[in-house]
Amino acid sequence: xxxxxxxxxxxxxxxxxxxxGLIRIPSVSASEASKPDMIRAAEYIRDLLSGNGxxxxxxYPTEGNPIVYGEKLIDxxxxxxxxxxxxxxxxxxPLDKWVSNPFEPExxxxxxxxxxxxxxxxxLFMHLKAFEMMMxxxxxxxxxxxxxxxxxxxxxxxxxxxxxxxxxMLSSDxxxxxxxxxxxxxxxxxxSGLRGLSYIQVEVEGPDRDLHSGIYGGAVxxxxxxxxxxxxxxxxxxxRITIPGxxxxxxxxxxxxxxxxxxxxxxxxxxxxxxxxxxxASEKGFSTLESTGIRPTLDVNGIWGGYTGEGAKTILPSKAxxxxxxxxxxxQKAEKIAELxxxxxxxxAPAGVKIKAEYxxxxxxxxxxxxxxxxxxxxxxxxxxxxxxxxxxxSGGSIxxxxxxxxxxxxKSILMGFGLESDAIHxxxxxxxxxxxxxxxxxxxxxxxxxxxMKAAQ
Amino acid sequence: xxxxxxxxxxxxxxxxxxxxGLIRIPSVSASEASKPDMIRAAEYIRDLLSGNGxxxxxxYPTEGNPIVYGEKLIDxxxxxxxxxxxxxxxxxxPLDKWVSNPFEPExxxxxxxxxxxxxxxxxLFMHLKAFEMMMxxxxxxxxxxxxxxxxxxxxxxxxxxxxxxxxxMLSSDxxxxxxxxxxxxxxxxxxSGLRGLSYIQVEVEGPDRDLHSGIYGGAVxxxxxxxxxxxxxxxxxxxRITIPGxxxxxxxxxxxxxxxxxxxxxxxxxxxxxxxxxxxASEKGFSTLESTGIRPTLDVNGIWGGYTGEGAKTILPSKAxxxxxxxxxxxQKAEKIAELxxxxxxxxAPAGVKIKAEYxxxxxxxxxxxxxxxxxxxxxxxxxxxxxxxxxxxSGGSIxxxxxxxxxxxxKSILMGFGLESDAIHxxxxxxxxxxxxxxxxxxxxxxxxxxxMKAAQ
Numbered sequence: 001x002x003x004x005x006x007x008x009x010x011x012x013x014x015x016x017x018x019x020x021g022l023i024r025i026p027s028v029s030a031s032e033a034s035k036p037d038m039i040r041a042a043e044y045i046r047d048l049l050s051g052n053g054x055x056x057x058x059x060y061p062t063e064g065n066p067i068v069y070g071e072k073l074i075d076x077x078x079x080x081x082x083x084x085x086x087x088x089x090x091x092x093x094p095l096d097k098w099v100s101n102p103f104e105p106e107x108x109x110x111x112x113x114x115x116x117x118x119x120x121x122x123x124l125f126m127h128l129k130a131f132e133m134m135m136x137x138x139x140x141x142x143x144x145x146x147x148x149x150x151x152x153x154x155x156x157x158x159x160x161x162x163x164x165x166x167x168x169m170l171s172s173d174x175x176x177x178x179x180x181x182x183x184x185x186x187x188x189x190x191x192s193g194l195r196g197l198s199y200i201q202v203e204v205e206g207p208d209r210d211l212h213s214g215i216y217g218g219a220v221x222x223x224x225x226x227x228x229x230x231x232x233x234x235x236x237x238x239x240r241i242t243i244p245g246x247x248x249x250x251x252x253x254x255x256x257x258x259x260x261x262x263x264x265x266x267x268x269x270x271x272x273x274x275x276x277x278x279x280x281a282s283e284k285g286f287s288t289l290e291s292t293g294i295r296p297t298l299d300v301n302g303i304w305g306g307y308t309g310e311g312a313k314t315i316l317p318s319k320a321x322x323x324x325x326x327x328x329x330x331x332q333k334a335e336k337i338a339e340l341x342x343x344x345x346x347x348x349a350p351a352g353v354k355i356k357a358e359y360x361x362x363x364x365x366x367x368x369x370x371x372x373x374x375x376x377x378x379x380x381x382x383x384x385x386x387x388x389x390x391x392x393x394x395s396g397g398s399i400x401x402x403x404x405x406x407x408x409x410x411x412k413s414i415l416m417g418f419g420l421e422s423d424a425i426h427x428x429x430x431x432x433x434x435x436x437x438x439x440x441x442x443x444x445x446x447x448x449x450x451x452x453x454m455k456a457a458q
Numbered sequence: 459x460x461x462x463x464x465x466x467x468x469x470x471x472x473x474x475x476x477x478x479g480l481i482r483i484p485s486v487s488a489s490e491a492s493k494p495d496m497i498r499a500a501e502y503i504r505d506l507l508s509g510n511g512x513x514x515x516x517x518y519p520t521e522g523n524p525i526v527y528g529e530k531l532i533d534x535x536x537x538x539x540x541x542x543x544x545x546x547x548x549x550x551x552p553l554d555k556w557v558s559n560p561f562e563p564e565x566x567x568x569x570x571x572x573x574x575x576x577x578x579x580x581x582l583f584m585h586l587k588a589f590e591m592m593m594x595x596x597x598x599x600x601x602x603x604x605x606x607x608x609x610x611x612x613x614x615x616x617x618x619x620x621x622x623x624x625x626x627m628l629s630s631d632x633x634x635x636x637x638x639x640x641x642x643x644x645x646x647x648x649x650s651g652l653r654g655l656s657y658i659q660v661e662v663e664g665p666d667r668d669l670h671s672g673i674y675g676g677a678v679x680x681x682x683x684x685x686x687x688x689x690x691x692x693x694x695x696x697x698r699i700t701i702p703g704x705x706x707x708x709x710x711x712x713x714x715x716x717x718x719x720x721x722x723x724x725x726x727x728x729x730x731x732x733x734x735x736x737x738x739a740s741e742k743g744f745s746t747l748e749s750t751g752i753r754p755t756l757d758v759n760g761i762w763g764g765y766t767g768e769g770a771k772t773i774l775p776s777k778a779x780x781x782x783x784x785x786x787x788x789x790q791k792a793e794k795i796a797e798l799x800x801x802x803x804x805x806x807a808p809a810g811v812k813i814k815a816e817y818x819x820x821x822x823x824x825x826x827x828x829x830x831x832x833x834x835x836x837x838x839x840x841x842x843x844x845x846x847x848x849x850x851x852x853s854g855g856s857i858x859x860x861x862x863x864x865x866x867x868x869x870k871s872i873l874m875g876f877g878l879e880s881d882a883i884h885x886x887x888x889x890x891x892x893x894x895x896x897x898x899x900x901x902x903x904x905x906x907x908x909x910x911x912m913k914a915a916q
Contacts, residue, residue: 030769208734214855276666311488397672
């Protein structure tokens with residue numbers, strides 16, 4: 001452990017230089033124009049892996065963005081950890097909200113500011129360097145495999161096929177992922193549950209061209225107004241979603257589970273202030289933490305239609321569109337929820353408009369058991385680094401691929417994240433504290449150690 | 459009359475060249491970047507006026523876009539016609555829907571295709587050439603003044619001040635405007651009423667940055683969803699506007715008036731097909747023509763918020779905005795309606811969001827009496843050109859400045875428009891049939907003639 005700490009001290013500047021090199025590649029998976037950058041980022045990671053002693057390090061082309069694989073197998077009788085991460089990032093827009101260039105990392109107040117500084121280039125990088133250090137100090141206690149994809153922010157469309165094709169190569173005992181947050185260094189936590197996601201896009205088409213809103217207004221259905229009616233009708237005044245069948249499969253936690261969840265230290269006032277609103281709002285009958293942890297929800301992620309420039313243009317627009325996503329809980333199925341939503345939207349649309357709707361992507365929710373070596377090894381690693389046992393937390397976010405891993409590879413995932421809520425992932429001025437970056441690098445080798453020991457003791 | 463016809467034949471190509479020159483100046487008043495083009499367009503019109511013998515032709519700077527003035531006063535005992543028009547145009551977006559460049563006029567199937575081909579460069583140009591022809595043929599029967607502004611599509615903010623400042627210079631007996639449509643060459647019509655307009659912009663602000671929709675979704679109010687709720691609530695299921703006080707001043711036409719209005723030839727099926735929808739929709743209890751002619755309405759002209767690029771970005775947006783306009787009927791007041799709307803929107807917004815709303819522009823509705831020389835001269839001019847007495851029609855559009863003229867200058871306006879509904883003004887592929895352009899040039903000198911005669915006979 002001391003050797004790992006010293007290794008970090010000695011190599012700190014080189015480590016940051018390598019991470020910054022990765023961040024500078026604008027690998028935005030939502031943009032078709034970023035294709036060459038996706039390949040550059042994948043090759044960059046492949047070179048880090050092979051440079052640090054991984055075998056079979058290679059970039060695997062897919063129909064979408066490539067997947068990087070590498071491994072170090074030291075003994076078939078020892079357990080195997082499969083590390084998953086992603087090198088793609090969210091779009092950086094709105095660019096004018098960034099203090100510094102999103103693709104030119106800058107350290108301010110002990111934090112790296114850049115798109116991907118946390119999600120997931122920063123967190124993924126901790127695993128690459130933990131591997132380098134275990135190799136260099138000859139302390140790698142088990143087998144390790146890496147699978148790093150480039151489509152996580154855009155639906156992970158290729159990785160299910162990759163898992164199915166290379167099932168044997170990917171065989172492992174646990175999948176280790178750092179792509180989540182903890183409460184704070186004072187209150188460490190491990191994400192024990194994630195919501196699922198069902199993301200759709202809806203277009204309402206009215207007249208076949210933009211019309212003069214004076215000449216036609218009042219006689220021709222306005223697609224912007226209709227879209228607002230449709231979206232407004234998707235929730236009732238209690239914040240419950242009105243799509244028929246939406247709640248049919250929702251797991252209802254017991255009163256005991258809800259009571260335990262309420263023990264988590266949480267300050268709603270601090271939370272409210274951290275997002276800059278004057279009031280929070282949850283589904284009726286559920287607390288803030290329950291509303292993001294155990295309840296499904298529906299949000300408009302984007303909406304557009306008609307004239308959005310300066311001044312006043314008097315048109316009755318031809319079209320209006322929205323991106324709408326629903327966060328899911330066990331045991332809702334992402335595709336089924338999308339179908340229910342789309343069919344409901346079509347059924348409530350008035351005569352005079354046409355609806356086009358498509359399912360963009362999604363995945364099922366995830367819950368981790370808390371009494372397995374996979375979870376307990378993480379608990380011990382966090383405790384050693386932060387001095388306190390971490391709290392298991394159900395997060396509101398989604399990593400849809402986790403359910404896919406379990407289905408195709410038959411392996412559970414552990415979400416050993418070191419991000420903070422203040423890291424502003426997916427937002428302008430995303431950042432990652434250096435303290436968390438280096439804490440993660442120290443915790444990961446401990447996980448390998450305790451996991452190997454616990455598995456041996458089983 | 460024969461001399462006018464011949465003059466058009468002889469000068470047809472030069473006329474078109476002059477009009478095309480005006481259209482090629484992209485004088486979009488909604489865009490700050492167009493300022494130099496506004497000045498170019500104003501100077502272009504000034505030069506046409508002075509070149510054709512107008513006196514005092516000049517460009518008057520304002521705080522916004524300049525106003526062009528010119529006059530020909532032949533005898534103070536004769537009536538004076540004040541011609542009003544506007545050289546500014548609507549934005550041309552969406553550009554990809556245009557068959558040809560919106561600022562490079564092209565003649566196809568006997569129509570000029572370009573932004574402003576009809577509204578209002580084409581219609582305004584008829585007056586400039588009618589003036590040239592009356593001067594050249596020595597048939598100008600009365601005094602004439604021109605007042606051509608550059609902010610009609612953006613609220614006509616400067617012209618009220620201009621009218622107040624130059625009240626004496628602008629003194630006249632009637633204001634003549636060609637900025638409206640007629641039903642067709644087979645069924646000529648004169649616009650005898652226009653709706654008013656009250657245009658507002660609303661911004662809903664929630665969290666102080668875009669948030670991750672998974673981590674926060676369910677606990678933090680989403681401004682896009684809230685904006686949809688607000689807009690959806692502005693109309694009830696009968697299509698009635700729910701803003702308290704909105705209908706308080708609305709003039710309710712008598713059954714007799716409604717019966718007379720229903721006599722106008724109108725084919726709802728043809729109208730429906732012309733806008734490419736499967737069904738029309740009006741306020742409950744009113745026909746299509748009533749809904750655009752005598753009833754106020756509310757339309758979203760544009761809406762935007764959150765992520766609108768390709769793919770799926772999982773954010774809970776910080777802001778959402780909409781442009782919302784209400785068409786008004788006598789005796790609604792534009793500013794009061796905007797105040798009612800804004801105060802209602804603020805009152806229904808939930809805790810957790812802030813509302814910013816502003817009144818962009820507007821104006822009151824207009825109705826013309828049908829038994830005055832001002833109207834009857836137009837009726838006779840149309841009848842001579844089209845072979846049929848024109849039908850008086852209440853149009854749904856707005857020219858807010860007309861009420862201002864009446865208030866400040868004390869003069870009634872006559873809407874002698876030659877456009878067609880198929881001209882697609884404010885839309886891609888705006889066009890103006892050459893037939894209408896030249897019919898207008900012939901009808902305008904007749905109006906001067908009959909108006910002068912009728913006034914003399916009074």
